[in-house]
Amino acid sequence: MTRSESTRIAIGLSAAIVGYQDQTPLILTVREAQNDAAMDMLPFGPFDPLKHRTIELGLRAFVLAQAGLELGHVEQLYTFGDRGRHALPDDEGAHVVSVGYLALSRGAKLRDKGSMGAGFQPWYCYFPWEDWRMGRPDILDEHILPALQDWAQSSDDAHRNRLKLAFALEEGLTWDDERVLDRYELLYEAGLIGEAIADGRPSFTPSMQPDPAIFGKAMRYDHRRILATAISRLRSKLKYRPLIFELVGEEFTLTDLQKTFEALAGRHFHKQNFRRLVETNALVEPTGTTSDQTGGRPAQLFRFRREVLLERPAPGIRV
């Protein structure tokens, strides 16, 4: 109950900053050379309560300073305090608690190929199995699930059941786009991804480095876990908050909007139902103009009806 015995600890901030361009959800990563390969991380930095009144303000400031980005919606994800969570290169015995954030940013542009430093990267290159827009990914049945099943065989019931639910392995279960974190954690525990090997976990297939085309690109520290948390949260929140409008332009066609939504959710939606939901919830209003950039019939342009925020308790698109 006494406060004075507290240990002094360093607070780190990690940010999953989401953008969107050309039907591709993007995530801001910092790329670093590492013995003739490259390693990605999320932007992260210290939180200094002397300089910033709240953690969120600290985050906005360091992202602005480091990447020149103004953030829109920002929300806290989770605070990790694991001691042996990761070995820091410059760790002189500081104990680190790290606070993860999700943020949205307009006008993101894809990183130049081969560039280092900060840049936006398609998020599915870290989670290829999460993109079902071209149908169920082949890598699931060809590589991921066999490897996971192998591991589960020699594991316990609890693991087998988590596997069953997270990957919808039984008749009657359906793939839940929100379970990104569950699936990532299972892959980690099974020792199938780079981070597990880096953390010195007993790997089930220790002989080979996991193929990034199958198991995704590894990230430094636990940053891919934070990203998984961010995607889970965003996919879930889109259903009851109009966050999607922070990623499209001021004016957009309904197809634009749907494509953006589908890119984030990683799956397709029924066109008519999507439109009805948007209309029923009064989320958009026509601008009166049309766009002929479509290739076919020109599309009506819409804008976000900001007023919904004042009218409805939970405006979103639950599909």
Added chain:
Amino acid sequence: MTRSESTRIAIGLSAAIVGYQDQTPLILTVREAQNDAAMDMLPFGPFDPLKHRTIELGLRAFVLAQAGLELGHVEQLYTFGDRGRHALPDDEGAHVVSVGYLALSRGAKLRDKGSMGAGFQPWYCYFPWEDWRMGRPDILDEHILPALQDWAQSSDDAHRNRLKLAFALEEGLTWDDERVLDRYELLYEAGLIGEAIADGRPSFTPSMQPDPAIFGKAMRYDHRRILATAISRLRSKLKYRPLIFELVGEEFTLTDLQKTFEALAGRHFHKQNFRRLVETNALVEPTGTTSDQTGGRPAQLFRFRREVLLERPAPGIRV
């Protein structure tokens, strides 16, 4: 990006530990004498990463040491890092980041009247306007809403709209039992509750101390805000996770279960619909025995079907 420049900070843990007895949701508070009154706080203490591998383990340990309680379900709520969040009595310039937790505990017993120290207290004595089980609380229309409306009159549109949504002030809007935090924050911003006065906020009615029978009992620091967050989270989570079974005994009647649920949600549910949901989701199974403690027809006893956790992706009771 460099870690070494981090400021050293103390990490505090605050826990909202929920129990249940006799149709009353309880919360563990620590009561302290304060110039011939008493002041309640949540149990809180420092997190020491040298002693505990994760924050959650640290929390379990300090609750066990301090209150002798074994916790069931534990989940993180939010991390606050406000500089001027509250003045600590023994603050020698330490900057505090505090991590809030929600936890459930079986077998809680109501605090002895007048006792000091740790004990379970009905949570509605901190939020009397949140208990709608005996109908819409009179204090809302008689005191709370008039005071809030007064304040909103001299405030801006954003405040008026938040007020409208949080308290369902218009035809077509319904009281949302999950918006506990929204409502608390409005009362705080309006300067209507004790904490706002303690924090030196400009009070709208500075002349009188708020009546605890109307505006609830104040708590130390921002602990009532953490409790509001906990209630919001718990009410929401009950709808898709079977947490309710951590608060009832091994065996229970369906009416017991419903009463517990209603106590937490702060409102009544349709008996048949509640039962159908419990049955449809296969959450319980009959033990085959009956209880004649009921006063009327003896009731069948049920137990939680643990297997649902392995079968269904999101088993809960959405009413």
Added chain:
DNA sequence: TCAAAAGTGTTATCCTTACACCCATGT
């Protein structure tokens, strides 16, 4: 005239909500 994409009408189904009613026990 055809391809491409926009945009719409309608139905079958399920889930939610609420009504009204019956049942088994103690006093």
Added chain:
DNA sequence: ACATGGGTGTAAGGATAACACTTTTGA
């Protein structure tokens, strides 16, 4: 007999999921 609380059937209304179809442009 009747009060008390346990326990159930069923119908109305609304939300959801999917079908197939028409419209408007550019090439």
